[in-house]
Amino acid sequence: MDAGTDSGEAAADLIAADDVLLFVNAAITATGQREFHGEAAEQRLSLDFLHSYLLVNYRELYAATLALDINDHNAALIVRRLLESAGEATAAERRTEGRLIARRLEVLPPQRVYRLFGALRSAKVNNRRTRAIMRDWLAARPDQELDAVKYRGALRTALRHAHLPTAEPEVGDFLFRIKRRPHYRAPLLDAWRRAHYEQAALYQLPYTVAEGFAAKHGVPRGEFLERIAPRLTRLERLRLQSSAAGHGADAVRTELTGMPLTRLASYVLGLPIDERVARRDELTRALRAAAARAAGPRRGSWGTVAAVLDDSFSSYGSGAKRRRPLAAALGAHYLLAALAGEYRGYWTSGQQDPLLVRPSGPTPLGRRILDALDGAPQRLVIVSDGWDNAPPGLAGEVLRIWRTRLDPQHRTSVVHLNPVYDAEDFDVRRLAPSVPTAGLRDAEDLPVLAEFAQFAEGRTGLAELRAHLAARVAAFLAQSPREHR
Template identity: 60%
Template sequence: MELLADRAAAEDVLLFVNAAIAATGQREFHSDGDAQQWSMEFLHEYMLVNYRDLYAATLTLGVNDRNAAAIILRLLQTGRDASPAQRHVEGRLIAKALTELPTHRVYHLFTALRKARVNNRRTRAIIREWLVARPDPAFEAVKYRSAFLSAVRHAHLKIEDLPGEELDAFLFGWHSAGRFATPLFETWRRAHFDRRAVFELPYTIAEGFAAGHRITRAEFLEKIAPQLTRNERLRLQRSAAWTGALGVVADAVDLSRMPLTRLAAYVLALPVEEREQRRLELTDALRAAALRVAGLRAGTWGRVAAVLDDSYSASGSSEKRRRPLVVALAAHFLLRELASDYRPLWLSGDEDPLMARARGVTALGERLLDGLETRPDLLVVVSDGWDNAPVGMAAAVLRVWGERLDPEGKTAVAHLNPVFDAAGLQVRRLAPTTPTVGIRDAEDLPELVAFARFATGRTGIAELRAHIDSRVEHWLSEETPCTA
């Protein structure tokens, strides 16, 4: 009985980790956003109540930004339920996690804490330390003005404790302050009455002023182009095409600096004709990005086969357009660099990854047979797990392979699933004995393949806890201790 309870606890933790990696609260091909949110609310509450220390430690396991923020919110809401030792570790984990979250996500979290009236000493200390450490508070005071001011007030922070000049006048009395010596503050002030100043502001700040000055979208995009960041250029390409300013935005996209998964999304968003015309450029950029991720692991994985899902369900949803296909494409290029011998197997049978598109049924069984035929050292499956041509063939193939053809497990199999199945409260599995882990970005693939060994249902909580404790120690090894 103890052994069963031990395994059940490990399965609970793994189920949550996989869900927190893959689930973003957005519509998927097979489920809507509301169902995802309800499922994740339940999983968060279940983990917090039953495994609080492991719940906090999942911040180190690659959970996505949305769920990392949700974990932090719940830990701070329920601080009175934690022991002093737990609060100490949680404070360090939270402080480190906040430095890795996108800035807008942190301000959204601080706003949620204020609305939930979470204002204990630990919360105030964490907010203060994060704000004081910001590299450019003037920029954030302009870009996130109301959220910034709310966080300052919520943490009982004195403005003079923050780096930078004129913050007090900007936040509390800009109407009567006159001219500012801080260039960004002064540009922001002038933008209220001078349309020329609008184009000197960062894009996200300028957009609101543009509407007030009745600046057309085409003119705005053309003149704001020098202020755009790399990510803003990518997001704006579609909008720019509608207004005839595509060239202004798209030409300056620097592929050499783009992360692998984001680059794969950029490539798949291009028309097929443009992908063909820019084949060499795009392929070189994807390989270079994959090589950066592989690092010293390049060529060390031996013989690898990959079953990559480009069926119709890989088209994703209106909110996560082509996301499963994006992850599959990025994983393809990364595995190519990690392996000494690599064999990609797309469900469609295509052999040109740059032209990948989502179509057809999910015939995983046949492709698994093809992949296992050469007995590779590792078989990686990147799929949402909806095996439907025929239903259940993938599970049968993996069962027979494990029981009769490879009982010694010489070929390791790992299923990486980029889609959260809200109805099942987990990422959908191919077979009970095949490890399945959630994946959000292909950059996490090497760590997730290593983590997959815990997802077979045979691991106890002690072994899993030892692995997570090791991750926590490593994750916190270079951080500045939080005093909260």
């Protein structure tokens, strides 16, 4: 009887661990947008089910995923659902959730947080904890005047919903009584007022605000970009470089060093092939520097590494996530080269020059895995959406035979990192049961996810997973002492 009970509890623990891992993979990769093999509506429906299921059955673990490398879309959904269901949590859960939520909001982009506050207002979520979290986040914003100009409607909605005063009387008038003052002492607020009728004033505003005024005044695009260049953020410069060059706005050009690896890879893939060739040295230096930063102290510590990288046609992604899977693979290529003592990358297309990869052709994963395993590396990393189709199923069979017959001692560790969510299966697509699979959003997260993937092998129970999550939560909260009751 006792043995049967223990066996049942162990099975329940494995199921619970599998449920949590399923959700984490979705929270890393799914954004509710169209994928190459799936529609946006299917993904939103699938995500909604997973969020509801985890919240009801494993609330503590659901909240703990805020400390993981999940994407901003799912982080905002978790925060919203925790606040909506605050009455269902125990006092201890509310304290931990409050700290996790506050910390996560600190690292979310402000526009995402304001959108979340708007969603809470639409859902009529206005409990005391929600108001306290909104109050503290708004109080910690470094420049309320900038927020008032850049997110005017969203900030106004948040202040009204939480019944909060503004820090400065001028900001309050700007948000709620715009006609009260003929001018403002705050330069940014007054620039916004003057930009309605004075072209010169729009160049004192943030780019996203000034762009609308430039269109209103009929300012030529090239002239606008040239003059607004000093106000651009680093990422805005990166995003606008190609269009600015087409309009002759050379002032927008920026150094690529310092850019995040995956974002830089996306930028490179958006360039025409001939421009990539012409700028080979610059682009290669920037990618290697970004990879070295992402590798950090792990640099050169992974031994011999082989990677199979998917640049098949499906790596294009979709119009909503253009070339995102391929950007993750390209970033992974440079990061793995930085992590490894000895490295070899195998693209599914057979491309030898990573700077020239583009989405094309079928996905012969099985053949490339055979090529990669031929050198008996210490690690094999596969970055692919898992749609093995040339021929179908070969990759899974190769991996099965390798693991069961040729390398049962696990001399070569194999991990599959998948940047694409499969809404139909509520998970990322897997290649073989014997190979751990984890979702991948940004290439920078690869080292952590390769470690996390061990939990996906089906042999790790809930206790080990809880310990891992507890350690991640502690590290995540270390710099955030605030607590909401």
